[in-house]
Amino acid sequence: MRIPLLAALVLCLPAAAQAHEIWIERDGSGPARVYLGEPGEPMPVGGDPEFAKLKAPRILARPGAVLTRRAGFLETKLPAGDVRAWDDTVFALWGPDGKKEGVVYYARAGRAEPRAKLPFELAPVTANGSRFVLTRDGKPLPGAKVALYAPDRSKTELTTDADGTVETSAAKPGRYLLVASRTEEGPVALPGGNASLVYRITTTSYVVPG
Template sequence: MLKWTSALLAITCLPSLAQAHEIWVERDGAGPARIYLGEPGEVLPEGGDPEFEKLKAPRLVPAGQAPQLRKTGYIEVAAPAGDVRVTDDSVFAPWGEDGKKEGVIYYARAGRNETKAVLPLEIVPTAPGADSFILIRDGKPVAGAKLTAITPEKWSRAFTTDAQGRVALPLKDKGRYILSATQEEKGDLSLTGQKVATIYHMTTLSFFRD
């Protein structure tokens, strides 16, 4: 088994809750999608993550009409066949002083069959089922970006995308992997009706390796 470092890559300028938490999606076969808010590198606490209640109504992309059922620690929703994508910009309200407020938008995808990006920030396989990926932001690959991979045993390791925005991961173990990346946007921005100076775009990709 490959030795992985044990610490998640943190974005230190985020507040503690937003820094530690991410949204990710799990799906088994053609079953319903399970949408989580928590720390993917940690074992899910019994009863779910304490901040799970802040995950109110994540949006499927493309939008769907299926009801969202709240379970213990996750939201369950039926989704069309194929990879599942979710976004949510209202988990944590913008924080900080006026003129310098910051906020976070979450994106999440389950499955590595499709080789195109649909979300504004997305980790995309280079081929269906591949162990190499491209980080895509607004339709363009992102070079020199940090990407964290979490193994089925909850070990994590940081990688850096190359000049083409690609990274090849040495995946060996069977089970569910979760990849994550964060990109920062600065400017005269707006988030959930509030003016912000910085938005952190946080994206995850989960998939099951047989």
């Protein structure tokens, strides 16, 4: 198993949730594909072992979006443009009563729109630019760890600057994925009940043209 982005976060998560992210892939204006897994590892045939738990991620501003289950991902047809989704139902709350913990996933594909719309998001500073800002409820997060996965699945660890931004200049064409994590104390109301501690994980994928 690959080394997790935040060792402390992984130690607190149950085994089933360790090192997992949700991310979205899209080619041009084609269908959006929503994955659950470990982006630094080759995707197993048929999808990640936990993929069955990814049932109904919500597509931002598209409440009627129809998700079709494929071998390893969920697929939906959407109008052209950036795609955003979130899901707080993948893993049930864990831990003793009164100290339950939970995880909320956020995902974005594309970098055409230079602003954040999700509560926790990595958004481009300029349209189709290589600099991204990490925000929580619209406020930049300085000093945060961000992982950048290249098309060959290699990982580079970055840290946001005083303005909450990271530079992701890439020389090779292909699909890149940014990942950031954050822990927050509750209580936070989640579908399974109130959580005393919540782990938020956000991803943004984008394609560098050849």
